[in-house]
Amino acid sequence: MGAYLRRRLLQMVPLLFGISIVVFAVIQAAPGGPEGALLGTGRFIDPSVTLAYRHRLGVDQPVVVQYVRWLAAALRGDLGVSFSSTRPVADMIMERLPATLELMASSFLFAAIIATLLGTYSALYRHSTLDVIATGASFLGVAMPVFWFGLILQLIFSVKLGWLPVAGTGTIGATSLGDHLKHLVLPGLVLSFRNIAGWSRYLRSSLIDVRHADFVRTARAKGLRERTVVGVHAVRNALIPVVSVMALNVADLFSGAVITETVFAWPGIGRLFVQAMFARDYPVLMGILLMGSFTVIVFNLLADLLYGVLDPRIRYG
């Protein structure tokens, strides 16, 4: 296990290196530099002002030089300074990170719990009313644009019924936890809907496969209670493939957060990214994309490690 972990961690280094090159190249090659976003594209700007501005940001250098500079700083833990706010990128990200983590973690947990319950129920009681409803809902969940679903929920629960706030993280002046949680409900639900749909379907078919496996019959033959047979033996085995899908979906959660945060004015990384894109704030874009990629890689590793924990047959050499 130790050797396996060390090897996997070492493999992350070239991977991150490759990612940083691709991301840097893609961002730099985008037309319309930061000066256009900041100074506007008016005809009355003295070209020398633009040049001086580009020089000050360092974007007048060849891309390779810029990349090496950026890399040298990044290796020392310095992600650079934002073009538009002139604040350290790391600070800006850290400021927004808690909100995004809260949204992602709560929707992930919620989706995992609901999907496990729903998937198990659907598999045990196939073609029951709840199974049929869950099947229908999950097909809708996968086929509905995320932002449209968010807007519909906003319309129903905030505008029409007035039960939940439309957007933001808290009512101005209110600092209670309850108020904050109320703001979390809709974005959390929107972000988890797709995952509930996908994971519960996946668990359902995985559990249906496992239900007639030899070890389940053995467990039943041993005289174990049905609860133990299903809960300990069948579901645990059926969850193995689902867990890897869950970890892989963390990447999609990142994409979903961009949309959800925009719909619900949730002040997280996703919105920062969209703002930075419109301002051509290269260092911020670079920082967020790298952080996102890093998260994805870590969760892929976690998925493989979890495999071993859940399934003792898997040994890492």
Next chain:
Amino acid sequence: MGDPRSASSWAASTRPRNPVAAASLAVFVVIAVACLAAPLLAPYPIDAVDLSSLRHPPSRAHWMGTDDLGRDVLTRVLFGGRVSILIGMLAAIVGTAVGAVVGMLAAFYGRWVDNLLMRLTDVAYAIPALPLLIVLSAYTRAAVPSMVLIIGLLSWMPTARVVRSEVLSIRELPYIDAARGMGAASLRIMLRHILPNMLGPLIVGATLGVGNAIMIESSLSFLGLGVQPPVPTWGNMLMDAQATMASKPWLTAFPGVAILVVVLAINFIGDGLRDALDPKRRAN
């Protein structure tokens, strides 16, 4: 499975054993043809502005109502569908083709080619898709061809991995040895003997890719980075209507439902094709 005749013949196995998939195919074909024939079917010209009937709810003259400029929503949904479905299909074809080529090259040449291409796949996989799409879509004043390329070039990775592992197992089969023994060149073996064996997963992947691409286009439109007005797509129609969603629900309902129905139908078709083309997965 049961009847051995139906299992042995591909044509028979696609017979509507799966009524949901068959119905979905019918729905999709009807919508696609209607959209394709938009210039003939649409009740109004595409850009007909009628300032005397702004934001009218659905009526006999305008089955889906009119929008902020008095344009007929049904007309725009039909024309928008053309663009959305076109983007979806082309992007899926681009993504599948790139994935197939990458996967085949990696598996067939092995060693450093395999290593390089698979590490590249890892890199592409690890970068969160939507943020990268947002950066890429800023490259051009988003038009249909660039949208197709951008979405297609970001969705090849799963296909590449599937194709690679398929090729790795297929090329160990005796008939490939036989072909090589008879002097077939690498390219011929790949195109003539390996590719046809992978058509099943490729077709399924491409089908599901169409729905995925339509969704991505709508997400980008929502952020203002999709195909730009006045060219209608279902995505940018939704985007335009979001501010008036509460008071003018028909403006968002129709394009939204259009996306929902088409993506739903495509997913069912994809699942049905998977069952029909891959007997191993027909278990339940």
